[in-house]
Amino acid sequence: MILEDFIEIDKTGLFCRYGNFYLDPKEAVKNAVISHAHGDHAVGGNHNVYCTMATSLFMHHRYKKFAGGEFYIMEYHQTFDVNGVKVSFIPAGHILGSAMVLMEYEGVKYLYTGDYKLQPDKTCEPVEFVEADVLITETTFADPETQHPIAEEEIIKLSSTTSNIMLGAYALGKCQRLISLMNDYCTEKRILVHYSMLPFVKIYEQMGVNLGKYEIYDRKVMKNNHTNMVYMVPPMVFKSYFKAINVIRIFATGWKHLQSSHEIQLYISDHADWNDIILTIEKVKPKQVWTNHGNGYHLKKHYEKSLVVKLLN
Incomplete structure (x- = not known):
């Protein structure tokens, strides 16, 4: 059974109370599972940090000795336990070391995307898809009118x-x-x-x-x-x-x-656009979609007759 309160949002960010950890917290916490090293997802000072090797290197450069307490470096697809919740990292294709976070608890799988992109990029690991009962997706560009050029x-x-x-x-x-x-x-x-x-x-x-x-x-x-x-x-x-x-x-x-004031407009994005998000939902095959980090209104309207879409923020 899907737990509607498996992930909740508070002032610090996305909290999994069943595993007592935060996903990409906005301020230092005891247990932080970090999807990638951009500053709006990875702050310094966390007591326990779970992330990929590249993410840890970026964080240590940015925050130096204040990067965090104990770093637990995980390979992609390696399953680890955080207070009873099984967790693994799946390549997100956003930047080097970026990861989707697959969480399993009481037989139900929840997939948090962090930031991700489907476009090819030689400089980072290509995105991978896994099936999950709940997809917790970023919606930065979740608008049918937004389609990133090649x-x-x-x-x-x-x-x-x-x-x-x-x-x-x-x-x-x-x-x-x-x-x-x-x-x-x-x-x-x-x-x-x-x-x-x-x-x-x-x-x-x-x-x-x-x-x-x-x-x-x-x-x-x-x-x-x-x-x-x-x-x-x-x-x-x-x-x-x-x-x-x-x-x-x-x-x-x-x-x-x-872009409006520049002589040449260079539309290169490292996020999923509308079509990418729709394809991701098709690949993950979730029973529910929870939206985060953007506006999920268009997704909720698009799936109003076929899929449960819940706006977390």
Whole structure:
């Protein structure tokens, strides 16, 4: 029997009281099961942390000695017990080390997606599907009008100009995917990376991911070369350099409202879009869908006559 209160939301996040642990808590807790290392899913200071190896490396870089107490590093598909709940990690395809969290309690399976994507991405483990009784899915882009274009086709937009480019991107996940894509599809570009992004790049390489060629940003190099340079910067730097001259400003994101003011719109997202979420539901074959991290209204309406959809947030 599905337990309607198996996962509950409080100010700290998604709480599994049957196993006394949080999924991606927003503040430090005793037991944290972490899906991936983005800052809105992985905070520092938790007492016990269950995650993949890559996630632990990213967290230790970001939070240093405040990353957490005891880290329990788990392989994908390895079953472990957290206070009576059987847990395992399934590749989520979002960033390197990202995982869906499969939980089994009293014979019922609950699958928490964290953030995930179905598009191919050479820089991280491809998403996998497992069947579950309850699918707890992110709904960041759960709108029938949202369909992400193919990333390999989007990246070619950068070759439409020889002007130097300031490319804004998240330092973890998006940065590394873009480096790889540009090396494959925009070979004329010379990629310069902001120093703050390099530690995450190095962890990718440490984990065996070959991203291709790139260089650390050098002001003289950028100043002396006026064509085909791509300077990749994190969001805060991109925002602060809004008056940068002699460059085309481009930000890589799936959000349309962040694209409107840019000469070239680069729609590359690391989240599932509407069609991906529908396909995931088909693959997981849940009896119920619980939505989180976004608006689940459209899903609830879409399945109103065929599937129970519960909005957690």
